[in-house]
Amino acid sequence: MEKYVFGIDVGGTTVKCGLFQTDGALLEKWEIPTRTENSGEAILPDIAESVKAKIAEKQLDPAEIAGVGIDVPGPVNEEGVLSIAVNLNWKDKDIVKELSGLLDGMRVKAANDANAAALGEMWAGGGKGTRNLIMVTLGTGVGGGIIVDGKIVAGAHGAGGEIGHACVDPEEETACNCGNHGCLEQMASATGIARLAKKYLANNDTPSSLRSRGDSISAKAVFDALKEGDQAASEIVEEFSEYLGNALAIFSCVIDPEVIVIGGGVSKAGQILIDGVKKYYQRDAFVPCKETPIVLAGLGNDAGIYGAARMLLD
Amino acid sequence: MEKYVFGIDVGGTTVKCGLFQTDGALLEKWEIPTRTENSGEAILPDIAESVKAKIAEKQLDPAEIAGVGIDVPGPVNEEGVLSIAVNLNWKDKDIVKELSGLLDGMRVKAANDANAAALGEMWAGGGKGTRNLIMVTLGTGVGGGIIVDGKIVAGAHGAGGEIGHACVDPEEETACNCGNHGCLEQMASATGIARLAKKYLANNDTPSSLRSRGDSISAKAVFDALKEGDQAASEIVEEFSEYLGNALAIFSCVIDPEVIVIGGGVSKAGQILIDGVKKYYQRDAFVPCKETPIVLAGLGNDAGIYGAARMLLD
Numbered sequence: 098m099e100k101y102v103f104g105i106d107v108g109g110t111t112v113k114c115g116l117f118q119t120d121g122a123l124l125e126k127w128e129i130p131t132r133t134e135n136s137g138e139a140i141l142p143d144i145a146e147s148v149k150a151k152i153a154e155k156q157l158d159p160a161e162i163a164g165v166g167i168d169v170p171g172p173v174n175e176e177g178v179l180s181i182a183v184n185l186n187w188k189d190k191d192i193v194k195e196l197s198g199l200l201d202g203m204r205v206k207a208a209n210d211a212n213a214a215a216l217g218e219m220w221a222g223g224g225k226g227t228r229n230l231i232m233v234t235l236g237t238g239v240g241g242g243i244i245v246d247g248k249i250v251a252g253a254h255g256a257g258g259e260i261g262h263a264c265v266d267p268e269e270e271t272a273c274n275c276g277n278h279g280c281l282e283q284m285a286s287a288t289g290i291a292r293l294a295k296k297y298l299a300n301n302d303t304p305s306s307l308r309s310r311g312d313s314i315s316a317k318a319v320f321d322a323l324k325e326g327d328q329a330a331s332e333i334v335e336e337f338s339e340y341l342g343n344a345l346a347i348f349s350c351v352i353d354p355e356v357i358v359i360g361g362g363v364s365k366a367g368q369i370l371i372d373g374v375k376k377y378y379q380r381d382a383f384v385p386c387k388e389t390p391i392v393l394a395g396l397g398n399d400a401g402i403y404g405a406a407r408m409l410l411d
Numbered sequence: 412m413e414k415y416v417f418g419i420d421v422g423g424t425t426v427k428c429g430l431f432q433t434d435g436a437l438l439e440k441w442e443i444p445t446r447t448e449n450s451g452e453a454i455l456p457d458i459a460e461s462v463k464a465k466i467a468e469k470q471l472d473p474a475e476i477a478g479v480g481i482d483v484p485g486p487v488n489e490e491g492v493l494s495i496a497v498n499l500n501w502k503d504k505d506i507v508k509e510l511s512g513l514l515d516g517m518r519v520k521a522a523n524d525a526n527a528a529a530l531g532e533m534w535a536g537g538g539k540g541t542r543n544l545i546m547v548t549l550g551t552g553v554g555g556g557i558i559v560d561g562k563i564v565a566g567a568h569g570a571g572g573e574i575g576h577a578c579v580d581p582e583e584e585t586a587c588n589c590g591n592h593g594c595l596e597q598m599a600s601a602t603g604i605a606r607l608a609k610k611y612l613a614n615n616d617t618p619s620s621l622r623s624r625g626d627s628i629s630a631k632a633v634f635d636a637l638k639e640g641d642q643a644a645s646e647i648v649e650e651f652s653e654y655l656g657n658a659l660a661i662f663s664c665v666i667d668p669e670v671i672v673i674g675g676g677v678s679k680a681g682q683i684l685i686d687g688v689k690k691y692y693q694r695d696a697f698v699p700c701k702e703t704p705i706v707l708a709g710l711g712n713d714a715g716i717y718g719a720a721r722m723l724l725d
Contacts, residue, residue, distance in 0.1 A: 172699060180699075229567055231665075243665055245559050252667025253543055254699035263661040264695035267653075275698055339581070347577040347658075351545075351557055351665045353566025381578035384589055385486065385494075385568035 099163040103148055104217075104406030106210060107131060107169045109184035112144060115402035116151055119163055119410055121221050125151075126402060137186040145199035164204030166405035167192060168213035172255025177207035180255060206408040210401055212249045212258050214394075215242025217403030218358045222395035227355040231348055232394070233260060233341075235363035238274070239282040239289070242404075245352060248411065249404075261286070265344050284340040287363050290316035294333045305329030320366035334373055342377025349378075349386045360394025367393065413477040417462055418531075418720030420524065421445060421483045423498035426458060429716035430465055433477055433724055435535050439465075440716060451499040455506070459513035478518030480719035481506060482527035486569030491521035494569060520722040524715055526563045526572050528674065528708075529556025531717030536709035537672040545659070545668045546708070547574060549677035552588070553596040553603070556718075559666060562725065563718075575600070579658050598654040601677050604630035608647045619643030634680035648687055656691025663692075663700045674708025681707065 099119055106113040108131060115126045129147050132139040148165055151157075169192065171182030177193030192207040208216070215224075215232035224230040228247040234240040239261030243250040250257040261282035262275050269279035271292075283289050294307060294314050306322050307314055307329060322330035345357055357378075364370060371391055379387050396403055413433055420427040422445060429440045443461050446453040462479060465471075483506065485496030491507030506521040522530070529538075529546035538544040542561040548554040553575030557564040564571040575596035576589050583593035585606075597603045608621060608628050620636050621628055621643060636644035659671055671692075678684060685705055693701050710717055 241664075245564055246562070248560070250559055250666050253669040253703070254667055256664065256667040256697055256699045259664045259667070259697050259699075261664075262697035263664045264657060265661070267657055267691075267695055277695065277697070279695075343578060343581055344661075347579070347661055348665050350555075350570065350573045350575075350577045351662050352564050353568055353570040353573070355567040377581075381581055381591065381593075383570055383573050383576035383591070385570045385573075389567070 098161065100161040101157055102163040102406045102409050103151075103165040104402035104404070105144055105148075105165060105167040106213065106401030106405055107140065107144075107167060107185065108210075109133065109170065112140070113398070113402050114144070114147055114151075115399070115406060116155070117403070117406045123399070123403070126399070131185065133184070133186050140185060141192070141196050142199055145196060148200060159203070162203065164206065164409040165196065165200060166206050166208070166213070166408040167196060168208045168210040168401050168405045170210050173207050173209045173251065174255045175251045177205070179207070204409060208249050208251065208405065208408060209242075209255060209258070211240030212242040212251065213404035213408070214240070214360065214400035215244050215258065215358070215404065216249055216407050217396055217400035217405075218360065218394050219244050219247070220407040221403050222400060223358040223360070223392040224356045225395070229352065230354045230356045230358055231260075231345070231352065232358040232360060233345070234361035235285055235287065235359065236361040237287055239286045240361070243352060249408070260344070260348060263344055263347070265340055281340065281344050285337055285344075287316040290319055290333070290337050290363065293336050294319050297329060297333045297336070301329065301332075303329040303332070316363050317366075320369065324369065338373035339377045342374045343381045345374065345378050345391070346381035346383075346386075349389060350383050353386055354389065357389060357391045358394050359391065360400065364393055412475065414475045415471055416477040416720045416723050417465075417479040418716035418718070419458055419462075419479060419481040420527065420715030420719055421454065421458075421481060421499065423447065423484065426454070427712070427716050428458070428461060428465075429713070429720060430469070431717070431720045437713070437717070440713070445499065447498070447500050451501050454499060455510050455513060459510060462514060473517070476517065478520065478723040479510065479514060480520050480522070480527070480722040481510060482522045482524040482715050482719045484524050487521050487523045487565065488569045489565045491519070493521070518723060522563050522565065522719065522722060523556075523569060523572070525554030526556040526565065527718035527722070528554070528714035529558050529572065529672070529718065530563055530721050531710055531714035531719075532672045532674065532708050533558050533561070534721040535717050536714060537674070537706040538670045539709070541669040543666065543668045544670045544672055545574075545662055545666065546672040546674060547655075547659070548675035549599055549601065549673065550675040551601055553600045554675070557666060563722070574658070574662060577658055577661075579654055595654065595658050599651055599658075601630040604633055604647070604651050604677065607650050608633050611643060611647050611650070615643065615646075617643040617646070630677050631680075634684065638683065652687035653691045656688045657695045659688065659692050659705070660695035660697075660700075663703060664697050667700055668703065671703060671705045672708050673705065674714065678707055
């Protein structure tokens with residue numbers, strides 16, 4: 098009888114680790130540094146050692162461990178092979194095979210970090226109780242994850258859920274980091290919102306508390322100003338909301354999820370953000386999908402370890 | 412050992428029926444009329460009788476029959492329950508339960524017709540050999556189907572794959588049949604292309620062979636004129652291609668399919684249509700997805716019976 102499962106969320110500076118019960122209870126979490134030097138060759142051995150140490154410390158019976166789930170910042174295909182993770186100095190890595198080998202053949206599954214976060218939110222967060230959801234993570238960039246029938250949609254090129262690169266405005270002249278023009282990420286990430294704000298303030302005379310910030314304007318400042326009734330902030334958030342709400346409505350036509358979960362730093366703005374996005378989502382969504390709930394993520398930075406662990410429990 | 416499977420495709424005027432081998436070979440196909448009177452109460456009994464007659468005629472052993480797959484023009488959820496099919500005069504119908512009851516408990520699965528067509532194309536058409544695809548059907552309307560891991564994505568409200576109602580132009584003033592404004596269907600269906608053509612000709616002076624057609628302009632006429640070098644037709648097709656190519660690029664970010672299949676009457680225009688759409692798809696698709704093949708559907712009007720049958724073979 099399997100009682101325990103590990104979830105490992107690999108970031109560019111730290112590796113978050115979690116030991117879970119298979120019923121979803123988080124028993125313990127801890128972190129180790131991510132050693133990215135020498136093509137990140139120490140990362141997987143460090144993780145294996147940390148998992149083994151935890152098994153020894155807790156005196157767990159290997160027969161009771163469902164396995165280790167791991168997520169990384171890069172595209173991972175359905176077999177658990179990563180093509181590239183710039184922040185880890187990794188390229189073409191068979192994560193499942195390597196980590197399983199370091200753990201004496203223990204069962205391992207691997208996924209992209211945004212996809213794992215979506216699965217975590219399904220297991221224990223904003224999408225708890227569902228099996229089909231879209232998660233969008235509004236951070237420095239815009240990440241996403243798609244869950245269909247309780248499983249991550251990894252995609253043919255590991256690009257499933259890469260909704261930050263949906264081209265929502267082909268006329269946009271500034272290029273996205275990906276090289277395309279008009280990606281959702283350019284409109285709805287923290288940096289995207291700051292960009293919309295600077296553009297708005299340069300092209301309009303509306304008085305605004307944001308003007309005193311000059312170039313240091315941030316998404317948080319925009320939402321803070323909105324909450325204080327700032328007119329310019331209100332119009333900037335409308336623009337952001339229309340981009341994101343329309344995009345979510347389009348995504349809904351594709352997989353018709355039970356719920357849409359919004360997470361990431363920008364989502365700390367809270368219900369006011371959901372309300373704005375919902376207005377345009379409901380305008381544009383196909384009739385049967387107009388009432389699909391749009392909710393805030395519930396697990397914060399722990400979504401990755403939850404989702405990584407959940408992969409082992411199909 | 413199951414050797415045979417039935418695929419039934421219910422349309423507003425005829426029901427297409429197919430008897431397949433489980434290896435995908437179509438042994439026989441035939442049609443019966445769709446009797447939509449009295450809330451379409453005779454449709455399922457007619458189908459059951461036709462299936463039983465074929466079993467008797469071919470002297471099939473019931474133990475060798477995998478079951479009956481059926482698709483209908485309306486939203487069907489994962490349990491095989493239909494909410495509404497206007498063309499059949501059906502509402503809130505438990506298709507699986509009813510048809511299985513009429514067939515002495517035989518295994519039955521049900522799906523939306525566009526979703527079944529997508530699965531059929533995966534089994535034996537343009538997407539043969541894949542397990543993840545997006546199919547778009549350009550007919551009077553724009554239908555679609557999404558296949559992930561070899562299965563139809565039915566969606567929480569039976570609206571999975573309803574990509575014809577992706578809101579690609581919120582500024583559009585004309586309303587779609589669904590009540591929204593700016594649906595892909597208004598730009599990329601046969602009627603949508605005719606609409607774009609009329610608008611273009613009204614707003615531009617470009618000489619064109621299409622002008623002599625007046626209001627009877629059709630999508631086929633536009634593509635025919637394009638093939639003859641008509642400049643206006645070329646610009647109309649560019650507009651259609653940009654709408655559809657951009658939309659497919661957005662859908663690709665969601666599930667990252669192995670292949671995109673284009674079917675329906677409009678797709679009879681052939682490779683010239685694919686080439687136009689691909690140009691804008693490649694402009695807007697996320698880098699790892701730019702080379703995703705876009706191909707013509709291979710099964711024509713038989714896609715439905717193939718996909719309906721394929722549902723039983725998971």
